[in-house]
Amino acid sequence: MTTTIPAEEFSARRQRASAAAKERGLDALLVCSRGGGTLDRYADVFYLTNFYTHFPFIPDFANNWSGRAHTFLVLPVGGDPRLVIDVPDDGRIRLDDGTVDYTDFVVEGAIEALRRAGLGKGRVGLVGGDVLSFTMAARLAEALPDMTLLAADDIVGELRAIKSPAEIALLRQASRLGSRMIEAMMEAARPGASHGEVVAAGLDVLVPAGGVLYNSFMASGVGGDPSRFSRNNFPTWGSDRKLEDGGWIRLGISGALNGYVFDLARAKAIGPVSKRQVEFLEAAKACVDATIAAVRPGATAGDLGAAGLDRQEAMGFPITGVFSAMGHGVGLGWDAPWLARGVSREIVPNMVLSVERTIxxxxxxxxxxxxxxxxxxxxxLLTDATQRYW
Incomplete structure (x- = not known):
């Protein structure tokens, strides 16, 4: 049975966000999200209203439409919220205390919602600044020249970091589906298989269950020969090189079920495993295990990051590459905190964390x-996939 989040919880989230905005001296929040069938930046509006737009992003067409694939929530301090959407409500919106405007002109709708809320000269916190395009921001500034727009992503980000019981149940369901998906992929990873065939095996599990794939980071190779390292960027499963006996494969998959994200990774030998392969497979797991073991009352995100990275260096593997953290929060996307050295954020109950390492x-x-x-x-543990394939 799928867990649902009651309307009262969405209302409470908006109240907490509004209170945080008031404490900061803001008159309102303007929350901007983008859907379009992707998982990139839908989370903030979804978190506050349970709304997602599936319409793809298309350029604005004067006198016909604007802001397609985008959604705006105007959340005044002490006032009623107003949601501006570009596709009809399918019955899932949770905004009993506010108004929903369905329009092809999303940018104009947001401007009108701000005006109706009396924010023409207000101090408005923007949540989703990386979603608001240059063109949209310019149109807001032109229409509301006396309104001050200030960065406020952290207000909703702080709320999203701590999960409710209903969210935890949804994340548990998502993690179990991701676990079944990666097990199917690992089973399909045999000599002669392509990366695409491996992903297809996972999709056979994911799609019928109502899940959506975010990405599948894939690489394979023949150990000791860096020139035969096989991967692809677009799509990540597009390599045409077949898996070979004596090689290895790594799978890092992420996706969502009911909006809530699963994120996990596994690696294994193709065919008989060698002692050298086991060294790397065990090293990655040991770093993750050390990080998880550091979770305790009073620990910080920096403590967790240091535990895993220290273990990596102690095993003789230098910290290289572009990802220097041991993981991150996870929920409706990548949440705070990042598990990296020096991060002072305290780890508290009801955080959900993805802990990862590649060696x-x-x-x-x-x-x-x-x-x-x-x-x-x-x-x-929320993920329950097979841990060792060696």
Whole structure:
């Protein structure tokens, strides 16, 4: 049975966001999100209203439409919220205390909503600044020249970092689906299979269950020969090189079920495993295990990051590459905190964290990632995929 979040919880989220805006001296929040069938930046409006637009992004067409694939929520302090959408409500919007405007002219609708709320000279916190395009921002400034727009992503970000019981149930369901998906993919990863065939096996599990794929980071190779390292950028499963006996494969998958994200990774040998392959496979898992073991009352995100990275260096693998964290919060996307050295954010119960590490050198690679719930008594695994294939 799918868990649903009651309307009262969405209302409480908006009240907390509005209170935080008031405390900061803001008159309102303007929350901007983008859907379009992707998982990139839908989360903030979804978190506050349960609305997602599936319409794809298309350029504005004067006198016909504007802001397609975008959604705006105007959340005045002490006033009624107004949601501006570009596709009809399918009955899932949770905004009993506000108004929904369905329009082809989303940008104009947002401007009108701000005017109706009396914010023409207000101080408005913008949530979703990376979603608001240059053109949209210019049109807002032109229409409302006396309104001050200020960055406020952290207001909703702080709320999203701590999960409710209903959210935890949804994340548990998503993590279990992701676990079944990656197991199907690992089973399909045999000599002669392509990356695309491996992904197809996972989609056979994901799609019938109502899930959506965000990405599948894939790489394979023949250990000891970096020149035969196989991967592809667009799509990530597009490599035409077949898996070979004696090689390895890593799968880092992410997707969503009911909007809530799963994120996990596994790696294995193709055919018989060698001692050298086991070294890398075990090293990645050991870093993740060390990080999870550091979860305790009073620990910080920096403590967790240091635990895993210190373990990596102690095993003789330098910290290289573009991702220096041991993981991140997860919910309706990538949430706070980042598990990296020096981050002072305290780890508290009801955070959900994805803990990850990739170890690579000399044409070998190990990859491992789990999702955990932080409880009063420590960590609880939400992902339950097979851990070792060696």
């Amino acid at each position: 690579s050198r000399d044409g070998y690679l190990g990859d491992f990632e789990e999702t955990i719930l932080v409880t009063e008594n420590g960590p609880e």
